[in-house]
Amino acid sequence: MSTPAPDQSPAALLHELLLRGLWSTVIDEAAPQALQRQGGAVARLLAAGVDPHDLVDVIREAQVDTIYNVAQLIDWPDEHLAPGALPELRLSASVAHGGAAPQPLPELHSCLMERDPSGRAGEPRxxxxxxxxxxxxxxxxxxxxxxxxxxxxxxxxxxxxxxxxxxxxxxxxxxxxxxxxx
Structure with missing residues (x-):
């Protein structure tokens, strides 16, 4: 992913940082050895002979679903409420001490999958x-x-x-x- 330009709008900069941050939480398929640092259920599954690559694939699929759902929640925090229960809520961004009016944050979930570092748009291997x-x-x-x-x-x-x-x-x-x- 490219480095955000310092002159980007606060909303565009926050959008880029959130996209990067969400994808950075997803397991690296090329590093199944990272599973060795895990405890609990992951350690028990590995000790029971589960193929680490299968486990990485399962974990990645769950993480991709999770970051998509988080992105959608950030985009539409009021979506789960009954219509008319509250006024429409949207996140916005501004530079602290910048004095400019807050700008609406562009949708995250609509472009999240195209930013998949694997190039597969969130699809499993x-x-x-x-x-x-x-x-x-x-x-x-x-x-x-x-x-x-x-x-x-x-x-x-x-x-x-x-x-x-x-x-x-x-x-x-x-x-x-x-x-x-x-």
């Missing part, structure tokens, strides 16, 4: 994307370069060599990667 993430970094770079150059057969052969499966499944996986990149 497919089995192919998960398998790709588990490949060694050098192999991922090689496959990524081949996909970027639209050399799908070569990328599929490399995929098959390192991820297994048949050639058709490897080609499907490579095409999925191409669709994600494009």
């Amino acid at each position: 497919s089995p192919e994307l998960r398998r790709y993430a588990l490949l060694e970094a050098d192999v991922r770079r090689q496959i990524g370069a081949l996909v970027g150059a639209r050399k799908f057969p070569a990328a599929a052969v490399l995929w098959k060599r390192h991820a297994g499966g048949d050639l058709k499944a490897a080609m499907d996986a490579v095409r999925q990667l191409a669709g994600r990149a494009g």
Whole structure:
């Protein structure tokens, strides 16, 4: 995400900071080892043999749902009330000691998913994307370069060599990667 410009309006700056803050609370799929720091149910599930990558996927999906719901609550804090129960409420932003009138905050939930750092707009990982993430970094770079150059057969052969499966499944996986990149 880009750094907010210092001359942005207070509402635009707060909007950007909230979007960044919400996504920063979501687990990093590339770091399942971070689960080792958890206690309670997470530690028990790991001790019972649950695949850490499955656990990361479950946690991420729950977190994405949660941040979307929080963003929607920030946008529409009175939505759960009966019509006419209270006057319409909206959040606004102003610079403390700035003297300018508060500005309405742009909707968060409507653009939250397009800011997903994974590039999947909040969607869960497919089995192919998960398998790709588990490949060694050098192999991922090689496959990524081949996909970027639209050399799908070569990328599929490399995929098959390192991820297994048949050639058709490897080609499907490579095409999925191409669709994600494009």
